[in-house]
Amino acid sequence: MLGQSLQLLFAGVAQGCVYALVALGFVLIYKATETVNFAQGDMMMLGAFFGLTAATILGWPYWATILFAITVMAVIGMGLERVVLRPVLGYPTFTVVMITIGIGYVIRGIVTMVPGWGTETHALPTPFGNGVVRIGGAVIAVEQIAVIGMTAALVAALFLFFRFAKLGVAMQATSQNQLAAYYMGIPVQRVNMMIWGLSAGVAAFGGILLAPVAFVHSNMGFIGLKAFPAAVLGGFGSVPGAIVGGLIIGIVESFAGFHLAEGFKDVAAYVVVLAVLLVRPSGIFGETVSKKV
Protein backbone atom coordinates (compact mmCIF):
# COMPACT_ATOMS: atom_id res chain seq x y z
CA MET A 1 0.00 0.00 0.00
CA LEU A 2 2.74 2.41 1.00
CA GLY A 3 4.81 1.23 -1.95
CA GLN A 4 1.93 1.89 -4.27
CA SER A 5 1.42 5.41 -2.94
CA LEU A 6 5.12 6.12 -3.33
CA GLN A 7 4.95 4.91 -6.90
CA LEU A 8 1.97 7.16 -7.64
CA LEU A 9 3.74 10.04 -5.96
CA PHE A 10 6.80 9.66 -8.18
CA ALA A 11 4.72 9.39 -11.33
CA GLY A 12 2.78 12.49 -10.27
CA VAL A 13 5.88 14.53 -9.45
CA ALA A 14 7.50 13.59 -12.77
CA GLN A 15 4.40 14.65 -14.70
CA GLY A 16 4.08 17.71 -12.43
CA CYS A 17 7.62 18.77 -13.35
CA VAL A 18 6.55 19.21 -16.96
CA TYR A 19 3.47 21.19 -15.91
CA ALA A 20 5.75 23.27 -13.70
CA LEU A 21 8.11 24.08 -16.57
CA VAL A 22 5.30 25.20 -18.87
CA ALA A 23 3.70 27.14 -16.00
CA LEU A 24 7.07 28.76 -15.35
CA GLY A 25 7.08 29.98 -18.93
CA PHE A 26 3.63 31.53 -18.45
CA VAL A 27 4.73 33.26 -15.27
CA LEU A 28 8.04 34.63 -16.56
CA ILE A 29 6.35 36.34 -19.49
CA TYR A 30 3.38 37.48 -17.43
CA LYS A 31 5.54 39.02 -14.72
CA ALA A 32 7.65 40.95 -17.16
CA THR A 33 5.13 42.02 -19.76
CA GLU A 34 1.71 41.43 -18.12
CA THR A 35 0.81 39.31 -21.11
CA VAL A 36 -0.49 35.77 -20.84
CA ASN A 37 1.20 33.81 -23.59
CA PHE A 38 -1.33 31.18 -24.62
CA ALA A 39 1.15 29.79 -27.13
CA GLN A 40 3.34 28.52 -24.28
CA GLY A 41 2.11 24.90 -24.70
CA ASP A 42 2.68 25.03 -28.45
CA MET A 43 6.16 26.46 -27.96
CA MET A 44 6.83 23.42 -25.78
CA MET A 45 5.55 21.17 -28.57
CA LEU A 46 7.73 22.92 -31.15
CA GLY A 47 10.73 22.50 -28.84
CA ALA A 48 10.02 18.77 -28.60
CA PHE A 49 9.94 18.55 -32.41
CA PHE A 50 13.32 20.26 -32.70
CA GLY A 51 14.60 17.78 -30.12
CA LEU A 52 13.11 14.96 -32.16
CA THR A 53 14.80 16.22 -35.32
CA ALA A 54 18.19 16.41 -33.64
CA ALA A 55 17.81 12.98 -32.06
CA THR A 56 16.30 10.86 -34.84
CA ILE A 57 17.17 12.63 -38.10
CA LEU A 58 20.56 14.04 -37.17
CA GLY A 59 21.27 11.23 -34.70
CA TRP A 60 22.68 13.51 -32.01
CA PRO A 61 23.12 12.32 -28.42
CA TYR A 62 20.44 13.18 -25.87
CA TRP A 63 22.32 16.05 -24.18
CA ALA A 64 23.13 17.73 -27.47
CA THR A 65 19.47 17.31 -28.43
CA ILE A 66 18.37 19.20 -25.34
CA LEU A 67 20.82 22.04 -25.93
CA PHE A 68 19.81 22.26 -29.58
CA ALA A 69 16.07 22.43 -28.81
CA ILE A 70 16.57 25.04 -26.07
CA THR A 71 18.78 27.22 -28.26
CA VAL A 72 16.54 27.10 -31.31
CA MET A 73 13.44 27.82 -29.22
CA ALA A 74 15.15 30.66 -27.37
CA VAL A 75 15.92 32.29 -30.71
CA ILE A 76 12.33 31.72 -31.90
CA GLY A 77 10.97 33.14 -28.62
CA MET A 78 13.07 36.28 -28.99
CA GLY A 79 12.04 36.59 -32.61
CA LEU A 80 8.36 36.35 -31.71
CA GLU A 81 8.73 39.13 -29.18
CA ARG A 82 10.61 41.35 -31.57
CA VAL A 83 8.53 40.79 -34.69
CA VAL A 84 5.02 40.00 -33.45
CA LEU A 85 4.59 41.34 -29.94
CA ARG A 86 6.66 44.49 -29.73
CA PRO A 87 4.65 46.26 -32.43
CA VAL A 88 1.46 45.80 -30.38
CA LEU A 89 3.02 47.14 -27.19
CA GLY A 90 0.53 49.39 -25.47
CA TYR A 91 -2.54 47.84 -27.10
CA PRO A 92 -5.21 46.38 -24.79
CA THR A 93 -4.31 43.07 -23.11
CA PHE A 94 -7.13 41.43 -25.04
CA THR A 95 -5.41 42.16 -28.36
CA VAL A 96 -2.13 40.74 -27.18
CA VAL A 97 -3.78 37.61 -25.76
CA MET A 98 -5.59 36.98 -29.06
CA ILE A 99 -2.26 37.29 -30.85
CA THR A 100 -0.65 34.68 -28.61
CA ILE A 101 -3.59 32.33 -29.23
CA GLY A 102 -3.03 32.93 -32.92
CA ILE A 103 0.69 32.16 -32.59
CA GLY A 104 -0.30 28.82 -31.02
CA TYR A 105 -2.53 27.94 -33.98
CA VAL A 106 0.12 28.94 -36.47
CA ILE A 107 2.74 26.80 -34.73
CA ARG A 108 0.39 23.77 -34.75
CA GLY A 109 -0.41 24.36 -38.40
CA ILE A 110 3.19 24.70 -39.47
CA VAL A 111 4.29 21.61 -37.57
CA THR A 112 1.76 19.41 -39.37
CA MET A 113 3.07 20.68 -42.72
CA VAL A 114 6.75 19.96 -42.09
CA PRO A 115 7.87 16.73 -43.75
CA GLY A 116 9.03 14.24 -41.13
CA TRP A 117 6.97 15.95 -38.42
CA GLY A 118 3.38 15.88 -39.66
CA THR A 119 0.43 14.66 -37.66
CA GLU A 120 1.93 11.33 -36.60
CA THR A 121 3.05 10.40 -33.13
CA HIS A 122 6.81 10.06 -32.69
CA ALA A 123 8.89 8.51 -29.95
CA LEU A 124 11.90 10.42 -28.69
CA PRO A 125 14.68 8.07 -27.63
CA THR A 126 16.26 8.73 -24.23
CA PRO A 127 19.40 7.22 -22.70
CA PHE A 128 17.45 6.19 -19.59
CA GLY A 129 15.94 3.08 -21.12
CA ASN A 130 13.26 1.07 -19.40
CA GLY A 131 15.19 0.57 -16.18
CA VAL A 132 13.41 0.64 -12.84
CA VAL A 133 14.45 1.26 -9.27
CA ARG A 134 12.74 -0.60 -6.43
CA ILE A 135 12.27 1.37 -3.22
CA GLY A 136 10.24 -0.45 -0.58
CA GLY A 137 7.37 -1.95 -2.51
CA ALA A 138 7.46 0.71 -5.18
CA VAL A 139 8.71 0.28 -8.71
CA ILE A 140 9.92 3.58 -10.07
CA ALA A 141 11.04 4.15 -13.65
CA VAL A 142 14.53 5.59 -14.05
CA GLU A 143 13.01 7.88 -16.64
CA GLN A 144 10.82 9.51 -13.98
CA ILE A 145 13.76 10.00 -11.65
CA ALA A 146 15.70 11.58 -14.51
CA VAL A 147 12.84 13.98 -15.29
CA ILE A 148 12.65 15.04 -11.65
CA GLY A 149 16.42 15.43 -11.35
CA MET A 150 16.74 17.46 -14.53
CA THR A 151 13.88 19.75 -13.59
CA ALA A 152 15.43 20.30 -10.16
CA ALA A 153 18.75 21.16 -11.80
CA LEU A 154 17.11 23.66 -14.17
CA VAL A 155 15.16 25.30 -11.35
CA ALA A 156 18.34 25.61 -9.27
CA ALA A 157 20.18 27.15 -12.22
CA LEU A 158 17.34 29.64 -12.79
CA PHE A 159 17.35 30.53 -9.11
CA LEU A 160 21.07 31.34 -9.20
CA PHE A 161 20.64 33.23 -12.46
CA PHE A 162 17.85 35.47 -11.12
CA ARG A 163 19.66 36.07 -7.87
CA PHE A 164 23.21 36.74 -8.99
CA ALA A 165 23.62 37.29 -12.72
CA LYS A 166 23.49 40.84 -14.01
CA LEU A 167 20.93 39.88 -16.67
CA GLY A 168 18.83 37.88 -14.19
CA VAL A 169 18.69 40.78 -11.75
CA ALA A 170 17.80 43.13 -14.61
CA MET A 171 14.95 40.78 -15.58
CA GLN A 172 13.61 40.84 -12.04
CA ALA A 173 13.88 44.62 -11.89
CA THR A 174 12.04 44.94 -15.22
CA SER A 175 9.30 42.63 -13.93
CA GLN A 176 8.78 44.73 -10.84
CA ASN A 177 8.89 48.23 -12.27
CA GLN A 178 9.64 48.98 -15.91
CA LEU A 179 9.84 52.74 -15.49
CA ALA A 180 12.35 52.50 -12.65
CA ALA A 181 14.31 49.82 -14.51
CA TYR A 182 14.74 52.18 -17.46
CA TYR A 183 16.32 54.83 -15.25
CA MET A 184 18.76 52.32 -13.81
CA GLY A 185 20.07 52.03 -17.37
CA ILE A 186 18.38 48.70 -18.07
CA PRO A 187 17.38 48.33 -21.74
CA VAL A 188 13.86 47.19 -20.87
CA GLN A 189 12.76 46.17 -24.36
CA ARG A 190 15.83 44.05 -24.95
CA VAL A 191 15.39 42.45 -21.54
CA ASN A 192 11.75 41.64 -22.36
CA MET A 193 12.89 40.02 -25.57
CA MET A 194 15.33 37.88 -23.61
CA ILE A 195 12.57 36.91 -21.19
CA TRP A 196 10.60 35.57 -24.16
CA GLY A 197 13.70 33.66 -25.21
CA LEU A 198 14.20 32.25 -21.72
CA SER A 199 10.56 31.29 -21.50
CA ALA A 200 10.65 29.51 -24.85
CA GLY A 201 13.87 27.74 -23.87
CA VAL A 202 12.29 26.50 -20.63
CA ALA A 203 9.27 25.32 -22.66
CA ALA A 204 11.55 23.38 -25.01
CA PHE A 205 13.19 21.70 -22.02
CA GLY A 206 9.72 20.75 -20.73
CA GLY A 207 8.78 19.35 -24.14
CA ILE A 208 11.81 17.10 -24.23
CA LEU A 209 11.18 15.87 -20.70
CA LEU A 210 7.55 15.15 -21.55
CA ALA A 211 8.38 13.32 -24.78
CA PRO A 212 9.24 9.89 -23.30
CA VAL A 213 6.01 9.94 -21.29
CA ALA A 214 3.56 11.33 -23.81
CA PHE A 215 5.32 11.01 -27.19
CA VAL A 216 5.85 13.88 -29.61
CA HIS A 217 2.89 15.01 -31.68
CA SER A 218 1.39 18.23 -32.91
CA ASN A 219 -1.28 18.36 -30.21
CA MET A 220 0.98 17.79 -27.22
CA GLY A 221 0.85 21.55 -26.63
CA PHE A 222 -2.59 21.18 -25.12
CA ILE A 223 -0.76 20.32 -21.93
CA GLY A 224 -0.79 24.09 -21.57
CA LEU A 225 -4.39 23.67 -20.46
CA LYS A 226 -3.05 21.85 -17.38
CA ALA A 227 -0.08 24.11 -16.88
CA PHE A 228 -2.22 27.24 -16.88
CA PRO A 229 -4.24 26.14 -13.82
CA ALA A 230 -0.90 25.16 -12.25
CA ALA A 231 0.28 28.75 -12.60
CA VAL A 232 -3.02 30.09 -11.26
CA LEU A 233 -2.91 27.66 -8.35
CA GLY A 234 0.58 28.79 -7.38
CA GLY A 235 -0.43 32.43 -7.61
CA PHE A 236 -0.05 33.83 -11.11
CA GLY A 237 3.10 35.86 -11.21
CA SER A 238 5.02 33.81 -8.66
CA VAL A 239 7.95 31.71 -9.90
CA PRO A 240 8.03 29.32 -6.91
CA GLY A 241 4.23 29.23 -7.15
CA ALA A 242 4.38 27.94 -10.73
CA ILE A 243 6.64 25.09 -9.67
CA VAL A 244 4.64 24.14 -6.58
CA GLY A 245 1.38 24.49 -8.53
CA GLY A 246 2.68 22.23 -11.29
CA LEU A 247 3.79 19.57 -8.82
CA ILE A 248 0.45 19.65 -6.95
CA ILE A 249 -1.51 19.21 -10.17
CA GLY A 250 0.74 16.35 -11.28
CA ILE A 251 0.39 14.55 -7.95
CA VAL A 252 -3.38 15.10 -7.73
CA GLU A 253 -3.82 13.73 -11.25
CA SER A 254 -1.70 10.71 -10.54
CA PHE A 255 -3.65 9.76 -7.40
CA ALA A 256 -7.03 10.62 -8.90
CA GLY A 257 -6.28 8.49 -11.95
CA PHE A 258 -5.60 5.48 -9.78
CA HIS A 259 -8.10 5.80 -6.95
CA LEU A 260 -11.09 7.48 -8.58
CA ALA A 261 -13.37 6.41 -11.37
CA GLU A 262 -12.24 6.87 -14.94
CA GLY A 263 -12.48 10.43 -16.18
CA PHE A 264 -11.71 12.00 -12.85
CA LYS A 265 -8.04 12.19 -13.72
CA ASP A 266 -8.61 15.03 -16.15
CA VAL A 267 -11.00 16.99 -13.96
CA ALA A 268 -9.20 16.50 -10.66
CA ALA A 269 -6.71 19.27 -11.42
CA TYR A 270 -9.45 21.83 -12.00
CA VAL A 271 -11.35 20.72 -8.87
CA VAL A 272 -8.23 21.34 -6.80
CA VAL A 273 -7.70 24.75 -8.43
CA LEU A 274 -11.29 25.74 -7.66
CA ALA A 275 -11.01 24.56 -4.07
CA VAL A 276 -7.74 26.43 -3.46
CA LEU A 277 -8.97 29.61 -5.11
CA LEU A 278 -12.08 29.58 -2.91
CA VAL A 279 -9.84 29.69 0.15
CA ARG A 280 -7.01 31.78 -1.29
CA PRO A 281 -8.27 33.76 -4.27
CA SER A 282 -4.76 34.91 -5.18
CA GLY A 283 -3.26 31.41 -5.19
CA ILE A 284 -0.78 29.79 -2.85
CA PHE A 285 2.10 32.22 -3.28
CA GLY A 286 0.08 35.06 -4.71
CA GLU A 287 0.06 38.33 -2.91
CA THR A 288 -3.21 39.83 -1.88
CA VAL A 289 -3.57 43.10 -3.66
CA SER A 290 -5.68 45.50 -1.70
CA LYS A 291 -6.37 48.84 -3.22
CA LYS A 292 -6.42 51.84 -0.97
CA VAL A 293 -9.54 53.92 -1.43
Add this chain to the structure above:
Amino acid sequence: MTFFAVENLGVRFGGVVAVDGVSFEVKQGEVYTIIGPNGAGKTTIFNLIGLIYRPTSGRISFEGRELEGAPHHVAERGIARTFQNIELFEHATVLQNLLIGRHRHRRTSLAEEILFLPRVRRAELAQRAAVEKVIDLLELAHHRDSMVAGLPYGVRKVVELGRALATEPRLILLDEPSSGLNPEETDDMAFWIEDMKKELGITVLMVEHDMNLVSRVSDRVLALNEGRVIAEGTPAEVQSHPAVVEAYLGGDD
Protein backbone atom coordinates in the same frame (compact mmCIF):
# COMPACT_ATOMS: atom_id res chain seq x y z
CA MET B 1 30.77 74.21 -22.89
CA THR B 2 27.32 74.32 -21.37
CA PHE B 3 26.78 71.55 -18.84
CA PHE B 4 23.10 71.04 -19.50
CA ALA B 5 20.97 72.99 -21.94
CA VAL B 6 17.38 72.91 -23.10
CA GLU B 7 16.79 74.90 -26.29
CA ASN B 8 13.39 75.93 -27.59
CA LEU B 9 11.83 72.74 -26.23
CA GLY B 10 8.22 72.13 -27.19
CA VAL B 11 5.76 69.26 -27.12
CA ARG B 12 2.10 69.06 -28.03
CA PHE B 13 -0.35 66.28 -27.25
CA GLY B 14 -3.04 66.53 -29.90
CA GLY B 15 -4.21 70.12 -29.73
CA VAL B 16 -2.74 70.81 -26.31
CA VAL B 17 0.61 72.56 -26.23
CA ALA B 18 2.07 71.27 -22.96
CA VAL B 19 5.52 72.82 -23.32
CA ASP B 20 6.01 75.78 -25.62
CA GLY B 21 9.49 76.94 -26.62
CA VAL B 22 11.20 76.52 -23.26
CA SER B 23 14.93 77.27 -23.06
CA PHE B 24 17.22 77.23 -20.05
CA GLU B 25 20.74 76.28 -19.07
CA VAL B 26 21.98 74.56 -15.95
CA LYS B 27 25.56 75.20 -14.84
CA GLN B 28 27.67 72.45 -13.41
CA GLY B 29 27.46 72.31 -9.62
CA GLU B 30 24.32 74.37 -9.11
CA VAL B 31 20.86 73.59 -7.81
CA TYR B 32 18.38 74.71 -10.45
CA THR B 33 14.68 74.59 -9.64
CA ILE B 34 11.63 74.71 -11.87
CA ILE B 35 8.49 76.08 -10.25
CA GLY B 36 5.02 76.83 -11.52
CA PRO B 37 1.36 76.18 -10.81
CA ASN B 38 -0.22 72.79 -11.52
CA GLY B 39 -0.30 72.00 -15.22
CA ALA B 40 2.50 74.43 -16.01
CA GLY B 41 4.45 71.65 -17.75
CA LYS B 42 7.11 70.93 -15.13
CA THR B 43 6.83 67.14 -15.04
CA THR B 44 6.37 67.11 -18.82
CA ILE B 45 9.79 68.76 -19.13
CA PHE B 46 11.23 66.06 -16.86
CA ASN B 47 9.65 63.40 -19.05
CA LEU B 48 11.15 65.05 -22.12
CA ILE B 49 14.59 65.10 -20.50
CA GLY B 50 14.01 61.50 -19.41
CA LEU B 51 13.27 60.61 -23.07
CA ILE B 52 9.83 59.20 -22.24
CA TYR B 53 8.22 61.74 -24.55
CA ARG B 54 9.62 62.88 -27.87
CA PRO B 55 9.68 66.65 -28.23
CA THR B 56 7.87 68.21 -31.19
CA SER B 57 10.55 70.89 -31.31
CA GLY B 58 13.85 71.83 -29.76
CA ARG B 59 16.75 69.89 -28.36
CA ILE B 60 18.29 68.86 -25.07
CA SER B 61 22.04 68.59 -24.66
CA PHE B 62 24.15 67.30 -21.82
CA GLU B 63 27.91 67.79 -21.56
CA GLY B 64 28.02 69.05 -25.13
CA ARG B 65 26.19 66.09 -26.71
CA GLU B 66 22.54 65.80 -27.62
CA LEU B 67 20.48 63.68 -25.24
CA GLU B 68 18.58 61.15 -27.34
CA GLY B 69 17.54 57.53 -27.63
CA ALA B 70 15.53 55.36 -25.24
CA PRO B 71 15.06 56.11 -21.52
CA HIS B 72 17.85 53.72 -20.51
CA HIS B 73 20.36 55.86 -22.38
CA VAL B 74 19.66 58.65 -19.89
CA ALA B 75 21.16 56.63 -17.04
CA GLU B 76 24.11 55.61 -19.20
CA ARG B 77 24.87 59.29 -19.80
CA GLY B 78 25.11 59.86 -16.03
CA ILE B 79 21.69 61.34 -15.33
CA ALA B 80 19.55 59.93 -12.52
CA ARG B 81 15.95 60.70 -11.68
CA THR B 82 13.42 60.39 -8.88
CA PHE B 83 9.66 60.47 -9.32
CA GLN B 84 6.84 62.43 -7.80
CA ASN B 85 4.98 59.22 -6.94
CA ILE B 86 8.02 57.08 -6.01
CA GLU B 87 8.93 54.27 -8.39
CA LEU B 88 10.72 51.57 -6.40
CA PHE B 89 11.16 47.83 -6.76
CA GLU B 90 8.52 47.02 -4.16
CA HIS B 91 9.28 43.34 -3.64
CA ALA B 92 12.93 43.80 -2.91
CA THR B 93 14.89 45.03 0.07
CA VAL B 94 16.37 48.50 0.40
CA LEU B 95 19.82 47.04 -0.23
CA GLN B 96 18.65 45.24 -3.38
CA ASN B 97 17.06 48.44 -4.68
CA LEU B 98 20.29 50.34 -4.21
CA LEU B 99 22.29 47.53 -5.82
CA ILE B 100 20.14 47.71 -8.95
CA GLY B 101 21.25 51.32 -9.05
CA ARG B 102 24.72 49.91 -9.76
CA HIS B 103 23.48 48.13 -12.90
CA ARG B 104 25.27 50.41 -15.32
CA HIS B 105 28.52 49.93 -13.43
CA ARG B 106 28.37 46.13 -13.61
CA ARG B 107 30.65 45.15 -16.44
CA THR B 108 30.94 41.40 -15.94
CA SER B 109 29.60 39.00 -18.58
CA LEU B 110 27.25 36.09 -17.94
CA ALA B 111 30.04 33.60 -18.69
CA GLU B 112 32.32 35.21 -16.13
CA GLU B 113 29.49 35.20 -13.62
CA ILE B 114 28.77 31.49 -14.17
CA LEU B 115 32.44 30.73 -13.53
CA PHE B 116 32.46 33.21 -10.66
CA LEU B 117 35.91 34.47 -11.60
CA PRO B 118 37.92 36.52 -9.09
CA ARG B 119 37.12 39.58 -11.24
CA VAL B 120 33.39 39.01 -10.61
CA ARG B 121 33.97 38.72 -6.89
CA ARG B 122 36.03 41.92 -6.79
CA ALA B 123 33.43 43.76 -8.87
CA GLU B 124 30.62 42.67 -6.56
CA LEU B 125 32.54 43.80 -3.49
CA ALA B 126 33.12 47.18 -5.15
CA GLN B 127 29.40 47.58 -5.95
CA ARG B 128 28.52 46.70 -2.39
CA ALA B 129 31.03 49.24 -1.03
CA ALA B 130 29.61 51.96 -3.28
CA VAL B 131 26.10 51.21 -2.02
CA GLU B 132 27.23 51.25 1.60
CA LYS B 133 28.55 54.78 1.10
CA VAL B 134 25.08 55.89 0.00
CA ILE B 135 23.51 54.06 2.95
CA ASP B 136 25.82 55.94 5.32
CA LEU B 137 25.15 59.29 3.70
CA LEU B 138 21.36 58.94 3.85
CA GLU B 139 21.33 57.13 7.20
CA LEU B 140 19.52 54.11 5.78
CA ALA B 141 21.53 51.49 7.72
CA HIS B 142 18.58 50.74 9.96
CA HIS B 143 16.39 49.81 6.96
CA ARG B 144 19.06 48.02 4.90
CA ASP B 145 17.31 44.64 4.84
CA SER B 146 13.69 45.80 5.07
CA MET B 147 11.30 45.11 2.20
CA VAL B 148 10.45 48.35 0.46
CA ALA B 149 6.72 47.55 0.32
CA GLY B 150 6.47 47.77 4.12
CA LEU B 151 8.33 51.05 4.63
CA PRO B 152 6.68 54.37 5.51
CA TYR B 153 6.36 56.97 2.75
CA GLY B 154 9.11 59.24 4.03
CA VAL B 155 11.66 56.43 4.11
CA ARG B 156 10.68 55.22 0.63
CA LYS B 157 11.34 58.69 -0.68
CA VAL B 158 14.85 58.55 0.78
CA VAL B 159 15.41 55.05 -0.64
CA GLU B 160 14.50 56.34 -4.08
CA LEU B 161 16.97 59.19 -3.68
CA GLY B 162 19.58 56.67 -2.54
CA ARG B 163 18.99 54.45 -5.54
CA ALA B 164 19.45 57.46 -7.84
CA LEU B 165 22.71 58.33 -6.06
CA ALA B 166 23.90 54.73 -6.34
CA THR B 167 23.99 55.17 -10.13
CA GLU B 168 26.71 57.82 -9.51
CA PRO B 169 25.09 60.51 -11.62
CA ARG B 170 26.63 63.82 -12.60
CA LEU B 171 23.15 65.34 -12.93
CA ILE B 172 20.18 64.34 -10.80
CA LEU B 173 16.55 65.19 -11.59
CA LEU B 174 14.35 65.41 -8.50
CA ASP B 175 10.61 65.54 -9.14
CA GLU B 176 9.04 67.17 -6.07
CA PRO B 177 11.48 65.80 -3.50
CA SER B 178 9.47 67.16 -0.57
CA SER B 179 5.97 66.07 -1.61
CA GLY B 180 4.37 63.92 1.07
CA LEU B 181 7.13 64.62 3.61
CA ASN B 182 6.58 66.12 7.05
CA PRO B 183 8.53 69.29 8.02
CA GLU B 184 11.29 67.30 9.72
CA GLU B 185 11.76 65.02 6.72
CA THR B 186 11.70 68.03 4.39
CA ASP B 187 14.47 69.53 6.50
CA ASP B 188 16.56 66.36 6.04
CA MET B 189 15.88 66.49 2.31
CA ALA B 190 17.21 70.06 2.18
CA PHE B 191 20.42 68.94 3.90
CA TRP B 192 20.88 66.07 1.47
CA ILE B 193 20.34 68.28 -1.55
CA GLU B 194 23.06 70.56 -0.20
CA ASP B 195 25.30 67.54 0.49
CA MET B 196 24.80 66.26 -3.05
CA LYS B 197 25.89 69.60 -4.42
CA LYS B 198 28.77 70.34 -2.05
CA GLU B 199 30.16 66.94 -1.13
CA LEU B 200 29.31 64.77 -4.12
CA GLY B 201 29.56 67.52 -6.72
CA ILE B 202 26.29 66.48 -8.33
CA THR B 203 24.31 69.08 -10.25
CA VAL B 204 20.67 69.15 -9.19
CA LEU B 205 17.71 69.98 -11.42
CA MET B 206 14.46 69.83 -9.51
CA VAL B 207 10.78 70.52 -9.67
CA GLU B 208 9.40 71.68 -6.33
CA HIS B 209 6.35 73.35 -4.81
CA ASP B 210 7.54 74.05 -1.28
CA MET B 211 8.86 77.61 -1.58
CA ASN B 212 10.75 77.38 1.72
CA LEU B 213 12.77 74.46 0.38
CA VAL B 214 13.19 76.18 -2.98
CA SER B 215 14.56 79.38 -1.42
CA ARG B 216 16.82 77.45 0.91
CA VAL B 217 18.63 75.22 -1.58
CA SER B 218 18.26 76.73 -5.05
CA ASP B 219 20.91 78.79 -6.77
CA ARG B 220 18.56 79.71 -9.58
CA VAL B 221 14.86 79.30 -10.23
CA LEU B 222 12.83 79.06 -13.44
CA ALA B 223 9.12 79.85 -13.29
CA LEU B 224 6.76 78.30 -15.83
CA ASN B 225 3.12 78.93 -16.58
CA GLU B 226 1.03 77.21 -19.22
CA GLY B 227 4.12 75.67 -20.79
CA ARG B 228 6.05 78.94 -21.14
CA VAL B 229 8.91 80.49 -19.20
CA ILE B 230 7.68 83.54 -17.26
CA ALA B 231 10.71 84.32 -15.10
CA GLU B 232 14.23 83.19 -14.28
CA GLY B 233 16.64 84.32 -11.59
CA THR B 234 17.52 83.94 -7.92
CA PRO B 235 14.75 82.52 -5.67
CA ALA B 236 13.99 85.99 -4.30
CA GLU B 237 13.86 87.63 -7.73
CA VAL B 238 11.53 85.01 -9.14
CA GLN B 239 9.21 84.98 -6.14
CA SER B 240 8.62 88.71 -6.35
CA HIS B 241 8.36 88.82 -10.15
CA PRO B 242 4.95 90.26 -11.12
CA ALA B 243 4.27 87.53 -13.72
CA VAL B 244 4.91 84.83 -11.11
CA VAL B 245 2.66 86.48 -8.56
CA GLU B 246 -0.03 86.75 -11.18
CA ALA B 247 0.34 83.13 -12.28
CA TYR B 248 -0.10 81.86 -8.73
CA LEU B 249 -2.70 84.31 -7.44
CA GLY B 250 -4.41 85.33 -10.64
CA GLY B 251 -4.36 88.90 -11.90
CA ASP B 252 -7.26 91.22 -12.40
CA ASP B 253 -8.36 90.80 -15.98
